Amino acid sequence: MEFKLKTLTPIWTGGVEGKCDRLHETGIIGSLRWWYEALVRGLGGYACDPTSERKDERCELNQEKFHKAIKDGKNIQEALNEQICPVCQLFGCTGWGRKIKIIMNHPEIQNIDIGFKGEFTIKFKELKKLTDEEKWLLNETLYIIDRYGTIGARCTLKPSDKPYYRDYGIVRVEGKPDVGELESHFSKEQLKNYLARQREKFEKQGRAMPSEWPDLRYFIFAPDNGLDPNEYKQLQRLEPEFLRGEKGKANKFASFKIKKRFWGYTKADEYVFNRVCKELKKKD
Structure with missing residues (x-):
């Protein structure tokens, strides 16, 4: 999957000594994950908060339980669904490595005090095979960022009357993204039903989502x-x-x-x- 983007305002991802020397993968992937979490919750699914101090509010794959589930006849997907949310299945968590690596191609940043401006590409390299649901959700996440949202850091420091709070993070997706082919049987309704079933499993485990989490x-x-x-x-x-x-x-x-x-x-x-x-x- 590959997306070509153009900045409408600078992007800030941080760096050494508080300077944005380049587009850092951690800054971009953290932002993508935040929107992806909100989207999954918005479709009726469960998405944990990996930054929570409470252990029951963030995912962790227990290897012993995982391998026991496989031994008992469940496939890998079913075994994962019992323990970790759809977001962690893609972006990773303790005990489970992420499925994607971001490769970014962009020209040199001209002003490290302001951030990156210009055109760049984001390519999602599959470290593990993505499902059609994950491809659709990633594509929809980029659509939301393009049409309505922002990407990178310093986006929610505003509105403010402080003069040093510049506009950050607005981008436009250029052309038609290369997301590959989805199976003909895939549908949004099936995805919502799948997410709802998994959320119900987590709720039975006592893992309800606080109302403060972005939905x-x-x-x-x-x-x-x-x-x-x-x-x-x-x-x-x-x-x-x-x-x-x-x-x-x-x-x-x-x-x-x-x-x-x-x-x-x-x-x-x-x-x-x-x-x-x-x-x-x-x-x-």
Whole structure:
């Protein structure tokens, strides 16, 4: 799978001494995983939080249980489904190596204080064979980033009235991505049913998802509008504990000036989500 992209604002992935000397794989793959998690949850599936301090909220493949399941007649996919979420099956977790490696091709960064600007490619090299479901989800993840979201770091430092918060992370996918052929039997509904069944298994194990985890069903996208700091403060008052976040944590909304766009999310609560949507409609 290969995607050609063009930056509309600089991309920042960090580097030595706080300089963006190149596009770092860890910065890109971390961003891809975050959107992939939100997408899986949005389709009704379970996706863990690999950064959680709680062991029961992040996946780990117990090798003894895994090999016992294989010995008992289950195939590899069935044995994996019992222990680790669809996101960890692709991106890896303790006890299970990732299925993909990212290979990026881009020209030299001209200003390491600002970040990368220009055209580049992301190629997903298969370390383990991808399923059709994983190919579709990866392609959909890049579509969301292209049409509505952002990639890389420093994206959710805004909206802010601080002058040093530049626009970061907006890209455009150029041309038709090379995702390979999907089997004719593949369908989105089958994927949703598959994800729902696996989520039910995890819930029976006591692994329910907290409402604070990003879920695409509770995202708000405005690809042609911005959100200024005062408007964001109005939103924060609707749910201060969540939308305002914690000190040192990124905002739940990101807004951009150069390319009018904002995106954000609430916790998985219909009442809060609808209140935020109602407040935003006042902008129209």
